[in-house]
Amino acid sequence: EIVLTQSPATLSLSPGERATLSCRASQSVSRYLAWYQQKPGQAPRLLIYDASNRATGIPARFSGSGSGTDFTLTISSLEPEDFAVYYCQQRINWPRTFGQGTKLEIK
């Protein structure tokens, strides 16, 4: 099973700042990695797939990069609605696995 480790566990920033979230895989997942956003009481939402492709309707301030074992989700300028929990997920192997999440909170 591929283990995904996200860092930091919690990130405290202010609106307008740049956010950088990391996801590291225990073995290479090539570019087969996605990012999801989840707000309290809501289902997760797909943001990025195949490391850098934005899903339909996702604003351009969200971008993804990386390959192999190291990946980054960047939010260029935080909006108030961006404060949430973010998960990464790999699709190269079964079982599909998620990272433990990064909570992005308002500073």
Added chain:
Amino acid sequence: EVQLLESGGGLVQPGGSLRLSCAASGFTFSTYGMSWVRQAPGKGLEWVSAISGGGDVTYYADSVKGRFTISRDNSKNTLYLQMNSLRAEDTAVYYCVLIAVPGYFHYWGQGTRVSVSS
């Protein structure tokens, strides 16, 4: 518009059974793989099971293998999860998910809550 509506959750005793359903609309159901993903209270996301568009290929997490069965009825646009021998650690919100791009969880239902407790 894609809609996924889960039902069938509830409170069940350890060792009991439940069947979750997911009514799908807004897309050609038989064309796409589907999945169940769960989230225990206050915890992260855990993939549970997946099924191909035709229903002939299925996958399970080790934690549920042999106890849960995923299936689909393409004539009714409905996905199912039969859960047997339920344990306290199966307590979670269960999400029905459309896999619009292979391997990724594109569209999510709002979830149905399953509680396993005596």
